[in-house]
Amino acid sequence: EDQVTQSPxxxxxxxxxxxxxxxxxxxxxxxxxxxxxxxPGKGPEFLFTLYSAGEEKEKERLKATLTxxxxxxxxxxxxxxxxATYLCAVQGSNTGNQFYxxxxxxxxxxP
Amino acid sequence: EADIYQTPRYLxxxxxxxxxxxxxxTMGHDKMYWYQQDPGMExxxxxxxxxxxxxEKGDLSSESTVSRIRTEHFPLTLESARPSHTSQYLxxxxxxxxxxHFGNGTRLTVT
Numbered sequence: 001e002d003q004v005t006q007s008p009x010x011x012x013x014x015x016x017x018x019x020x021x022x023x024x025x026x027x028x029x030x031x032x033x034x035x036x037x038x039x040p041g042k043g044p045e046f047l048f049t050l051y052s053a054g055e056e057k058e059k060e061r062l063k064a065t066l067t068x069x070x071x072x073x074x075x076x077x078x079x080x081x082x083x084a085t086y087l088c089a090v091q092g093s094n095t096g097n098q099f100y101x102x103x104x105x106x107x108x109x110x111p
Numbered sequence: 112e113a114d115i116y117q118t119p120r121y122l123x124x125x126x127x128x129x130x131x132x133x134x135x136x137t138m139g140h141d142k143m144y145w146y147q148q149d150p151g152m153e154x155x156x157x158x159x160x161x162x163x164x165x166x167e168k169g170d171l172s173s174e175s176t177v178s179r180i181r182t183e184h185f186p187l188t189l190e191s192a193r194p195s196h197t198s199q200y201l202x203x204x205x206x207x208x209x210x211x212h213f214g215n216g217t218r219l220t221v222t
Contacts, residue, residue, distance in 0.1 A: 004153070009151070032210070034210050034211070036213075041215070041216075041218075042215050042216070043117075043201050043203075043213030043214050043215045043216050044154075044201070044211075044213045045213070046210050046211070046212065049210050087154075089154075089211075098156065098159075099144075099156075099211060100153075101153045101154040102153055103151060103152060103153045104151075104153075
């Protein structure tokens with residue numbers, strides 16, 4: 001069964017302190033791995049899609065990478081406005097259009 | 112600004128009442144989804160639709176129904192609300208080649 005595990009559950013960083021969030025996945029035929037950002041009281045906001053091992057995507061202070069078993073979301077010199085919950089999801093070819101989500105990492109960046 | 116709209120944003124209702132959560136999207140996406148999200152838990156798929164007059168149940172057993180009479184509209188109905196239905200309900204849409212796009216959710220409380 002397709003599965004996604006995210007770690008850590010929560011992360012507190014000082015402003016400017018770089019770190020990485022992990023998303024480990026098990027999927028039959030990866031169609032795509034997705035990163036979302038979710039602010040309190042709002043729906044998830046799309047950040048990145050990664051399709052194959054070795055692929056990397058960047059957006060401002062965020063960089064997502066992908067291997068055959070996991071993805072990392074690297075946050076470089078974070079700011080307080082980066083505080084949010086970051087969700088990872090996978091879509092597998094054997095499950096058609098179904099998406100499987102992890103439980104997320106709650107990031108707090110302290111000024 | 113989100114192109115997928117959910118109403119109401121918040122709803123407090125008594126046990127046994129029938130309720131309908133509305134979801135509309137203006138992007139012409141053929142696929143639409145309903146997810147349930149509880150704090151610290153992954154998103155659970157309740158229902159999905161691949162097009163007009165096409166609906167399927169997701170992994171999460173729920174005493175709810177959906178309809179897809181128009182491409183842009185995908186309402187979720189609870190015939191008899193129970194306290195166990197208290198949760199955040201997220202609507203999403205997409206196509207085969209795009210990631211999911213989420214609304215801002217309906218926070219439902221059943222007393």
